[in-house]
Amino acid sequence: MMKEAYALVNNINICYEIHGDGDPVLLVHGFGAKKESWIAQTEPLSQHFKVIRFDNRGAGKSDRPDGPYTMEVFADDINGLLDILETKKTHIIGWSLGGMIVQNFILKYPEKVNKMVLINTNYGTPDESGAEVYKNMRLQGLKSIKEDPVKAFWQSIRTDYYIKFRKQMEADPSKKWYDLWSADDLIQESIIDPPTEKDVIVQAGAIATHHTFDRLHEIKNETLLITSSHDRITPQSVMEEMHERIPNSTLKLIDKAGHGSPRSRAPEINQMIIEFLKKK
Numbered sequence: 001m002m003k004e005a006y007a008l009v010n011n012i013n014i015c016y017e018i019h020g021d022g023d024p025v026l027l028v029h030g031f032g033a034k035k036e037s038w039i040a041q042t043e044p045l046s047q048h049f050k051v052i053r054f055d056n057r058g059a060g061k062s063d064r065p066d067g068p069y070t071m072e073v074f075a076d077d078i079n080g081l082l083d084i085l086e087t088k089k090t091h092i093i094g095w096s097l098g099g100m101i102v103q104n105f106i107l108k109y110p111e112k113v114n115k116m117v118l119i120n121t122n123y124g125t126p127d128e129s130g131a132e133v134y135k136n137m138r139l140q141g142l143k144s145i146k147e148d149p150v151k152a153f154w155q156s157i158r159t160d161y162y163i164k165f166r167k168q169m170e171a172d173p174s175k176k177w178y179d180l181w182s183a184d185d186l187i188q189e190s191i192i193d194p195p196t197e198k199d200v201i202v203q204a205g206a207i208a209t210h211h212t213f214d215r216l217h218e219i220k221n222e223t224l225l226i227t228s229s230h231d232r233i234t235p236q237s238v239m240e241e242m243h244e245r246i247p248n249s250t251l252k253l254i255d256k257a258g259h260g261s262p263r264s265r266a267p268e269i270n271q272m273i274i275e276f277l278k279k280k
Contacts, residue, residue, distance in 0.1 A: 009080035015061035016054035020046030027053040030096030032138045032195045034060030039181045040266035058199045067202035070209040071104035093117040100210045119226045122238045124210035135204035153187045160260030178266050216245035223249040224276045228257040
């Protein structure tokens, strides 16, 4: 495993790590999250690929400049990071907000992408209502984390995990799921480099600039869409629409799972990704 390193991209420092060897795979995290949110993917994928994970601007250990942030800014950051890493072409995986950023990146820099994987994401809303919902949910969460991080974590997972899985997590917070992560690990991680109120507001500002619905048909890259039956944040129906519009796409449904399916159903999702990326 490579230690954290920094790249100066578009006048800010982006923190990144590289794990493993092989074809590059770039992981793009979600809203109010950071590179460590890929705790259940990094190690399994790095056995097959060169996995690059990084903190978006306004997240983790990367710089957190004032806004406004837009999808184009996020896309340009990825482009700059790949240039510094001398990576001409990469597979790219985005989860939630990460999936929104990836759509904008592939539309602007299609030649930089090999295959694309979008997990529990959407194509945006015609107005800014979607961004407002994300923002308010996150700001509420921040307040709770300050007051009681452990309680805040258990409240936050209601939208992330299917009820049966959630109960198992609550029953034994130290249980290592698939030898990859435990609830205790996630609680610990939530306390380190958390987003500030400003970070949440500027990231939500970027979500307000995400409108790819009318351009999805332009994406020619092979695409894997992974949706979850009980995802209340990015519903299955939206990803079904995306599948209809992205010409070269495959849609996989994870049943009895919520927005956090990359963790709760890690072995299944990792296997899907590995098979999809390796298929010639």
